[in-house]
Amino acid sequence: MHVHELNPKKTVITMIIFVVVIIAGLLTIRSPRLKYALTPEQTVLLTASDNGGISPEKLELLLTGSTEKVEVIDIRNHYEFARGHIPGARNISAVELLENDNIKWLRILQEEGFTVVIYGKDQLQANGPWMVFRQIGFSNVTVLLGGYQYYLAYKDNKTQKYAPCKADFNYDEVAKASVADGEDNNQPAKKTTIVRRKKKGGAVAGGC
Amino acid sequence: MNKNYLVLAILMILLAVGLLLVPERQNYQQIEPEKLMWDITQTSRFVTVDQVAQMIIEGDPTLELIDIRPVADFETFSLTNAINIPLDSLMKPDYQDYLGIEDMNVVFYGNSDINADQAWVIAKRMGYNSIYVMQGGLNCWIRKIIQPVEPDESASQEEFDLYQFRKGACAFFTGTKVEAPDAGKTGIKVVKRKKGTAVAGGC
Amino acid sequence: MGPLIPQEIITGQWDFVIALLIGGAFGFILESSGFSSSRNIAGVFYGYNFVVLRVFFTAMIVAMVGLLYFSYFGWIDLDLVFVLPTYLNSMLFGGFLMGLGFVIGGFCPGTSYTAVAIGKIDGIVFATGFLIGVFIFAEGFPFYEGFYTANDLGSITIGEMFGVSNELVAFLFVMMAIVAFYVTWLIEKRVRKNMTEYKFE
Numbered sequence: 082m083h084v085h086e087l088n089p090k091k092t093v094i095t096m097i098i099f100v101v102v103i104i105a106g107l108l109t110i111r112s113p114r115l116k117y118a119l120t121p122e123q124t125v126l127l128t129a130s131d132n133g134g135i136s137p138e139k140l141e142l143l144l145t146g147s148t149e150k151v152e153v154i155d156i157r158n159h160y161e162f163a164r165g166h167i168p169g170a171r172n173i174s175a176v177e178l179l180e181n182d183n184i185k186w187l188r189i190l191q192e193e194g195f196t197v198v199i200y201g202k203d204q205l206q207a208n209g210p211w212m213v214f215r216q217i218g219f220s221n222v223t224v225l226l227g228g229y230q231y232y233l234a235y236k237d238n239k240t241q242k243y244a245p246c247k248a249d250f251n252y253d254e255v256a257k258a259s260v261a262d263g264e265d266n267n268q269p270a271k272k273t274t275i276v277r278r279k280k281k282g283g284a285v286a287g288g289c
Numbered sequence: 290m291n292k293n294y295l296v297l298a299i300l301m302i303l304l305a306v307g308l309l310l311v312p313e314r315q316n317y318q319q320i321e322p323e324k325l326m327w328d329i330t331q332t333s334r335f336v337t338v339d340q341v342a343q344m345i346i347e348g349d350p351t352l353e354l355i356d357i358r359p360v361a362d363f364e365t366f367s368l369t370n371a372i373n374i375p376l377d378s379l380m381k382p383d384y385q386d387y388l389g390i391e392d393m394n395v396v397f398y399g400n401s402d403i404n405a406d407q408a409w410v411i412a413k414r415m416g417y418n419s420i421y422v423m424q425g426g427l428n429c430w431i432r433k434i435i436q437p438v439e440p441d442e443s444a445s446q447e448e449f450d451l452y453q454f455r456k457g458a459c460a461f462f463t464g465t466k467v468e469a470p471d472a473g474k475t476g477i478k479v480v481k482r483k484k485g486t487a488v489a490g491g492c
Numbered sequence: 493m494g495p496l497i498p499q500e501i502i503t504g505q506w507d508f509v510i511a512l513l514i515g516g517a518f519g520f521i522l523e524s525s526g527f528s529s530s531r532n533i534a535g536v537f538y539g540y541n542f543v544v545l546r547v548f549f550t551a552m553i554v555a556m557v558g559l560l561y562f563s564y565f566g567w568i569d570l571d572l573v574f575v576l577p578t579y580l581n582s583m584l585f586g587g588f589l590m591g592l593g594f595v596i597g598g599f600c601p602g603t604s605y606t607a608v609a610i611g612k613i614d615g616i617v618f619a620t621g622f623l624i625g626v627f628i629f630a631e632g633f634p635f636y637e638g639f640y641t642a643n644d645l646g647s648i649t650i651g652e653m654f655g656v657s658n659e660l661v662a663f664l665f666v667m668m669a670i671v672a673f674y675v676t677w678l679i680e681k682r683v684r685k686n687m688t689e690y691k692f693e
Binding site: 091092095096099103114115116117121122124125126128175176178179204205208209210212213216217250252253255 | 293296297300304319321322323325326327329330365366376377378379380402403404406407408410411414415427428431435436
Binding site: 294298301302304305306307308309311 | 554561564659669
């Protein structure tokens with residue numbers, strides 16, 4: 082056994098290093114402001130069950146009936162909001178949704194049993210924010226099916242039915258039927274191997 | 290026995306017991322809700338059906354189409370070389386390997402874009418990058434590519450070019466279906482990602 | 493935060509700088525533990541000196557527990573840390589050869605270089621033989637490639653293999669190490685009592 086092994090200070094130094102590292106570690110643990118309440122698997126189930134949406138008919142009933150506690154949030158930007166919105170809606174644009182004040186407000190609404198309906202210009206715009214709210218634990222948040230566009234259409238013509246996730250066509254049939262139109266089909270499909278990176282916002286543009 | 294050794298041994302045992310008590314390690318892969326919300330407000334995740342059609346026609350090897358409809362729907366009709374990951378099984382480990390492949394651009398599509406966008410949100414939360422949503426879904430695909438509508442005579446040259454492109458794309462897609470029904474399925478094989486992206490190194 | 497290079501916090505060009513620093517520290521610890529003396533190393537076999545076992549076991553459990561704490565603090569992402577793939581056959585055979593060389597030569601690859609550094613002739617001879625062995629292995633690799641890559645378990649950890657948490661594995665290893673320290677201390681005490689040719693300080 083070497084003499085230096087008996088140096089009592091070595092033990093003290095070692096202990097101090099360990100303790101300092103652990104204290105430093107505990108101090109630097111970041112606790113995130115918002116935590117996910119749903120696991121990704123639960124989120125998948127949420128989308129599969131597909132009952133998160135609320136139809137304009139139902140929203141109308143909720144808004145006119147005074148017994149239900151409902152808050153409507155318009156997540157479009159202020160300009161679009163100013164041009165027209167659902168009566169009684171509050172405008173919080175999508176980028177501001179998770180600001181501290183808004184989260185606080187939503188927490189209060191949740192405690193008081195409010196139903197919060199969010200909508201964008203179409204359902205797609207509100208879909209993401211709705212999923213985020215559900216994932217961080219706001220189970221009282223729901224999304225307006227079809228968004229503002231469809232809400233307006235519904236106002237004009239109450240018979241229209243909104244079914245966003247259904248197939249509008251029998252794809253296979255349609256794809257085959259187009260062939261019979263007398264198109265030039267004899268040209269075989271050429272398999273090119275050009276490596277081409279995705280161009281963002283290229284010349285080809287269109288909206289559905 | 291030397292007292293120092295005893296003290297150090299006890300320290301080590303305490304630390305080891307402490308390890309058993311610390312809570313489960315959080316998943317670093319997941320991005321924070323704030324970041325997720327920010328990404329959602331960006332519209333750069335959307336690609337148009339025309340862009341997708343062009344990439345398929347040009348045989349872009351970086352394109353990875355993921356069909357999130359149920360298996361039965363996928364089997365009756367799907368886009369060229371698409372992989373089927375039904376939305377409800379997105380989190381299954383087998384399917385996870387199709388995401389996050391280096392240099393691949395994943396494009397989700399469904400009947401419309403809502404379900405595809407939901408798949409996108411979940412994949413984004415899991416920390417995957419280079420993922421996109423086909424705007425309008427297959428409904429839009431049929432309307433624009435398979436049944437293109439000729440623009441008015443007053444329309445701009447650009448719109449006519451687009452119409453010409455769509456006509457050509459329509460011939461390409463419907464044509465392949467008739468000439469060789471299986472031609473579409475035997476294209477580029479997507480290689481599954483290897484587990485763990487660590488640097489190589491050793492002793 | 494860590495590991496630094498896979499997370500692209502620093503570039504891969506720092507590889508060699510980091511390797512130099514770690515190598516220097518490793519050599520320093522080997523030398524200061526007395527590993528440049530083949531008596532200390534072969535002592536494990538004869539039972540009069542278990543310093544090798546103690547130093548390596550200590551290093552292992554400190555690194556193990558430390559990494560898990562770092563992971564808990566969010567300082568390192570263990571999923572990105574390289575895990576050496578396990579080729580069962582070659583690991584078993586290589587371990588056997590290494591142990592044999594340990595006792596016969598009195599050095600392990602790292603300690604032979606610390607011995608070279610302090611100018612020991614046996615260390616120089618050992619290191620030369622070691623290089624020749626590496627050369628022969630590399631030249632003849634095609635002949636035993638099949639054996640080398642047989643029984644590939646992949647980059648697997650003990651925890652994954654038995655389906656237990658890494659924390660539990662670390663805890664068990666710490667307990668094993670403490671028990672090993674005590675048992676080897678007892679053995680050392682008994683063996684040293686009967687030894688006359690080698691004086692212990």
